[in-house]
Amino acid sequence: MKNRPITYSKNIFIPVTNVCRNKCAYCGFRRPAEHQDAFLMTEEEAAAVLKRGADAGCTEAMFAFGESPEQNPEFNKRFGKQLKDAGFETVIEYTAHLCRLALDFGLLPHVNGGVLSFEELKMLAPLNASMGLMLETTADVQAHKDCPGKVPAARLEMIENAGKLKMPFTTGLLIGIGETRNDWVESLQVIQKLHEKYGHIQEIILQNYTPNSGQENIIRDLKPPSKEDMIDLIHLTKNILTPDISIQVAPNLMPPLELIQYGVTDLGGISPVTIDFINPESDWPEIEELKNLLSSKGYEFKERLPVHPHYVKKGWYGAETEARIKELADVNGYRKY
């Protein structure tokens, strides 16, 4: 066996709403509020998914959804009443409620709802095992035109606030969106700087832009990164980030075996229950098949919780998640069986 296990988390995906104030050109998930497919999930819908996740032995409820949809009057017109009737003013307040529901089902929340204020982060932190926000890139790219939430300074501020709150944090780079290789270097350096200051970056996702047929105005001339691009980026990451930060790629967006040989240590959340709503045409591999493939090459494939082992051992958990983390973790901070 090689020294360091390759880790993953067994999760379900709860896309609270697909309405978003941003208009990222690569996104096939977002829908305009007036679109027939726009939604705000009901509590019953969320509970049904949580139950299936709990029954399937998942430990993570990943909430990823559109950013500040209430800034759009159309959202309020169409979903404001649903939100109010459920007893909430904002989607983030509602998400806090869904996090409590997830904990009732024994699942540990990980929220990535785009840029949140310090107050919003403070409300969610005790209810989350870890939280996330992709930096995406420090570059000013055309794909982020009309995206107030993709201004790098706004993202960096939130990542810094999560550090102040000692929240184990997931961030990452999205590549192939019009940035340069120098931008990769700069993005990695600012993430390392923040980690040196707060010590909270548990993993960095190296995400390759993947075209999908979700949306009409998606940029079709963005070229998806090649395997060689990913390998180049992995090398840079290993040079710039300290090795306590896991390097994650999504095994449904690129075959992971070769990337692991170059230094990837984590395959993120894999779901036996829900699809990847961001890239719905990219199916999750079977966990057992991945395990067999990796073990045939001498790698141990080991399940973790949404909070990485190192932070479990340091005791970095929100008040409301502590009891469940202690039940689910083994002495080394991995998932107990």
Ligand SMILES: O=c1nc2n(C[C@H](O)[C@H](O)[C@H](O)CO)c3cc(O)ccc3cc-2c(=O)[nH]1
């Ligand atoms: O299933 C997914 N999980 C995504 N995750 C979750 C991730 O796979 C794991 O759940 C985390 O590693 C926590 O265990 C993200 C987490 C973030 O904080 C930021 C971005 C992503 C992106 C995805 C995604 O597109 N699909």
Ligand SMILES: C[C@H]1O[C@@H](n2cnc3c(N)ncnc32)[C@H](O)[C@@H]1O
């Ligand atoms: C949740 C995360 O998913 C990523 N994301 C959004 N759209 C795509 C796509 N087409 N391909 C790959 N990743 C994407 C962004 O980095 C976002 O922050």
Ligand code: SF4
């Ligand atoms: S990637 Fe996130 S922020 Fe961008 S449009 Fe899609 S949902 Fe909104």
